[in-house]
Amino acid sequence: xxxxxxxxxxxxxxxxxxxxxxxxxxxxxxxxxxxxxxxxxxxxxxxxxxxxxxxxxxxxxxxxxxxxxxxxxxxxxxxxxxxxxxxxxxxxxxxxxxxxxxxxxxxxxxxxxxxxxxxxxxxxxxxxxxxxxxxxxxxxxxxxxxxxxxxxxxxxxxxxxxxxxxxxxxxxxxxxxxxxxxxxxxxxxxxxxxxxxxxxxxxxxxxxxxxxxxxxxxxxxxxxxxxxxxxxxxxxxxxxxxxxxxxxxxxxxxxxxxxxxxxxxxxxxxxx
Numbered sequence: 001x002x003x004x005x006x007x008x009x010x011x012x013x014x015x016x017x018x019x020x021x022x023x024x025x026x027x028x029x030x031x032x033x034x035x036x037x038x039x040x041x042x043x044x045x046x047x048x049x050x051x052x053x054x055x056x057x058x059x060x061x062x063x064x065x066x067x068x069x070x071x072x073x074x075x076x077x078x079x080x081x082x083x084x085x086x087x088x089x090x091x092x093x094x095x096x097x098x099x100x101x102x103x104x105x106x107x108x109x110x111x112x113x114x115x116x117x118x119x120x121x122x123x124x125x126x127x128x129x130x131x132x133x134x135x136x137x138x139x140x141x142x143x144x145x146x147x148x149x150x151x152x153x154x155x156x157x158x159x160x161x162x163x164x165x166x167x168x169x170x171x172x173x174x175x176x177x178x179x180x181x182x183x184x185x186x187x188x189x190x191x192x193x194x195x196x197x198x199x200x201x202x203x204x205x206x207x208x209x210x211x212x213x214x215x216x217x218x219x220x221x222x223x224x225x226x227x228x229x230x231x232x233x234x235x236x237x238x239x240x241x242x243x244x245x246x247x248x249x250x251x252x253x254x255x256x257x258x259x260x261x262x263x264x265x266x267x268x269x270x271x272x
Contacts, residue, residue: 005075008062012036012054013046021072029068032058032140040116043219048144057141096157097133097169106137116219119244121145125154125170134170141166148247184241187257195257196269199233208237210265218245225254225270233271241266 004018015022016036023042026033033054035041051069055062066076105124107117125134136142146156146168153173160166187195196204207224209217217238222245224234241258249256249270257269 004073005077006051006066006069007077008052008066009050011047012049012051015051015069015074016042016046019072019074022069025068025072026054029065030058030060032060035111035140038111038114040114040219041111043222045144048147053143057143093157093159093167093169096155097135097171099131100133100171101131102135102169103128103132104135104137108137108139111139118145122244125149125152128172133172136168136170138166138168139164142168184243184246184258187259189259192257192259192267192269195271196233196235199231199271203229203232204235205232206235206237210237210239218242218248221245221270222248225249225252230272233269236268236270238266238268242268 004014006015012022023033023036026036036046049057051065052062055065058065066074070076103124105117105121107121110117110120121134121136128134136145141158141160146158149156149170154170155173156168156170158166158168205224205228207220209220212220221234221236221242228234246256254270254272256271259267259269261267
């Protein structure tokens with residue numbers, strides 16, 4: 001392996017990509033990182049979570065984490081200190097959610113079965129009524145979810161009542177209902193074909209996810225995109241508009257074009 005320089009801001013996905021021994025080493029170092037062996041959780045977490053975030057989730061010391069990475073060939077740069085968990089004796093969950101009815105969602109069975117609870121969580125959040133908040137029961141601190149919900153106007157509060165139990169409450173900001181979802185733009189046939197014509201056939205990959213069960217369509221598309229070259233594009237046969245995939249594409253710097261097909265399905269063209 002070519003030695004790579006890392007620091008507290010390095011994403012876990014970069015470690016895994018640079019050295020195939022990363023997952024086994026982290027799992028041996030801290031049992032909380034066994035979750036990286038699950039491809040669904042790995043896809044959800046690794047790209048969003050930095051080393052500093054991982055230390056917070058796993059409740060381990062940054063220096064020890066970096067020392068483990070150095071033992072398998074990484075170079076350590078800088079001397080950043082890990083940010084401490086945001087906790088305060090001045091507030092409790094009951095104070096954070098005062099006056100609100102709690103909608104509880106335990107995602108541990110879904111994760112244990114290898115599933116992805118994101119769509120269910122988002123559906124629950126969209127269905128919250130005035131005077132309600134969402135309580136997620138998990139096995140780890142869902143920092144990527146906290147960041148995602150923060151962008152959507154939610155405040156959050158996290159507590160750890162046990163080693164393998166993490167409770168996170170999400171409360172809508174005052175202006176959350178005033179923020180409309182961005183419209184999904186449907187491309188005309190002419191525009192769609194023009195975008196595809198910019199890529200020669202040998203630079204265009206194709207994947208059909210119409211017969212895959214959730215959440216495999218989203219995971220499959222993201223896996224294809226992770227292997228996509230800078231001058232390549234992806235054509236996707238889908239049975240519906242993947243609304244939860246679209247923010248991921250924008251965050252990763254991809255442009256996408258959507259076209260309704262004659263048989264009622266959806267075609268997507270994704271490029272940088």
